[in-house]
Amino acid sequence: MMVLSKFNSLPPELIVEIGDYLDACDLYHAFYGLNYHINTILDQQCYRLHVNFVDISKITFDLYCKQILPHINARITSFTLSGSNSSTPGLLSQFLMNFNFSGSIFLNLESFKLIEFTKSDIESLTPHFSGFIHLKNLSIGEYTRLMPFVMNIDELYQENIILPISLRCLAFPYEISDQWIQTSNGISLVEQLHIHYIHINLLAIFLQRFPHIKRLTAVLDDVREPDLLTDDIFRSTEIFHTLRYLNVNIVSNVVFDHFALFLGHTPQLHTLIIEALNPDLPFLEAHRWETILPVNLSSFRFNFAMSLQENPDHLPLFKAFQNNFWISRNWFVRCHLRDHGQYFRLSTTQSSINTILYWPDDEILLDSTLIDIYPHVTHIELWWNLSKSTQSICPHVRSIQFYGANNTEIEPIHPNVCDLLQTPSFQHIIINHNSPISPTRLASLLVKSSDHVHILTCTTDWLHSLFETRDYEWICLLMTMRIRKLILNKESELILSRADLISFTRSFLNLQELTIRLLSTEEMFFILNILRQLTMANIELPNTSLENITDLTEWIQQNTIFHNFTVQKQIIDSNSSKILLWIGSHHDINLLGRNHHLYSNHPIIKEQILENYL
DSSP states (O other): HHHHHHTSOOHHHHHHHHHHHHHHHHHHHHTTOOOOHHHHHHHOOOOEEEEESSOHHHHHHIIIIIIIIHHHHEEEEEEHHHHHHHSSHHHHHHHHHSOSHHHHHHHTTOEEEEOOOOOOHHHHHHHHHTTOOOOOOOEESSSSSGGGOOGGGSSOOOOOOOOOOOOOOEEEEEOOOOOHHHHHHHHOOSSSSEEEEEEEGHHHHHHHHOTTOOEEEEEEESSSTTOGGGTTTOOOOOTTTOOOOOEEEOOOTTHHHHHHHHHHTTTTTEEEEEEEEOOOGGOOOHHHHHHOOOTTTOOEEEEEEEEESOOOOOHHHHGGGGGGGHHTTTEEEEEEEEGGGEEEEEEEEEESSSOEEEEOOTOOSSSSSOTTTTEEEEEEEEEGGGGGGOOOBBBTTOOEEEESSSOOOOOOOOHHHHHHOOTOOOOEEEEEESSSOOHHHHHHHHHSSOOTOOOOEEEEHHHHHHSSSSSSSHHHHHHHHHEEEEEEOTTTTHHHHHHHHHHHHTTTTTTTEEEEEOHHHHHHHHHHOOOOOSSSEEEEEEETTTTTTTTTHHHHHHSSSSEEEEEEEOOOOOSSEEEEEEEEEEEOOOSSSTTHHHHHTTTTHHHHHHHOOO
């Protein structure tokens, strides 16, 4: 009741702002019906609601559709649904079967998004779109990166779909072909457009349907008809003055000269982003770009990868990007080389000084004519097979991320890697979460490294594997001697068990700084009172475990042996918060002395140690 009374006393404006951060159905399910005051605020002042039916259970979905959506449908402005390729397939069809999805029901819908869809999902939705007269944003799919290599053309639409004239942003799985052009009529007011697939000879005539286009992302293929003459590709003299941003993934058969012809129609282009695998060779030639790039272009980014059996010589291609044309515009280019030139990649970078060296297997990063010395490198990502590591010198490296096969075999460490481990600036070992090295391999690296190495970043999954490894005892001793700062990243959902926490405090007894995620305050106080060398702790906890804490300082004083400290709470999201502790000193007591209740009566101690051994 105390929590309710506090929420009830908040100003209506603040309750409305809180509601803006929550899913509308979750908001009504949690608060509607508590009292008349809150009901009035929700019904009369929350008039821009957002609904997200992604990662939702079937039971919750049915409840919301039957009890909440009919009550709030006229005030919903954005709606997100998941399709038949999601973890809960069938929700879309059930939604359309049980609920009237139309512009007469969702009167103020401005944004609609469908993710993890199939073509049949789109076919069931398209008849409804034209009725949404306020719809501004329509997105079918999620597009963080354009990747044409696994595209299924059969899942794309070759016919134009009738959409509301109110649209300003459109992402749709179109394949723009002659068939689409023939079924298209009228002019669209869309300003931002994503299409899955378009043939370059149709690009100009397609954009004529969008005279207000400012941003375009697409996968670009070459001329579909092999007998079409190059001169006929852009018979129109249309100039696309409004286009400012172009992001394309170019299929390998696109001819550079064809792309150059289109680029000549975009004089106001400010940003150009291109990605391609095995493109036409002129795409890799600096002097070709220098003659065709629009004069107003301020940002040019590309990523060209070559993996042919007979690749062109990468070095002259790379050196051609080092002249004043590129440097004066702050367009810096670097080259990655792998497998003795069988694979290389030319890509742009934000800085002329390379600060991160990506180094899988025997890859070499070229950023100067002297390719084996990297004085500005501070971080390296190193492939697990250390006996194959490349000869390079990085005198100022501070951190290395190790990744690869998680096996117990100890392979010879390359002499150059031994030199890196002995570098005075090297302090931080990071264990890759997707492909971690084994605890035994880490131990061999620690043995070879200098005394300056004292920081470890890993996941709770990796720690759990450490505690179960056959050589745990001697690795534990090595951790105790070496590691003073531990960062457990959030890439893993695993939470350490109570048995793991005991092994944890043994392995990291001399920790001075700790970042960790825990389930309860009991676990937090267990760690804080055992690790007597801690000076800083960053601990993430569920909000439910902190909801009754009114005085953080008093709470810490009552449950720890800290003499002086500073504590701060930071809210991460609706589910969790951080407790940040800066610890000055501890009370000088024995474990079972004056504050023995902090140890002997602690659940972890009592359940796991005292009852078994005392």
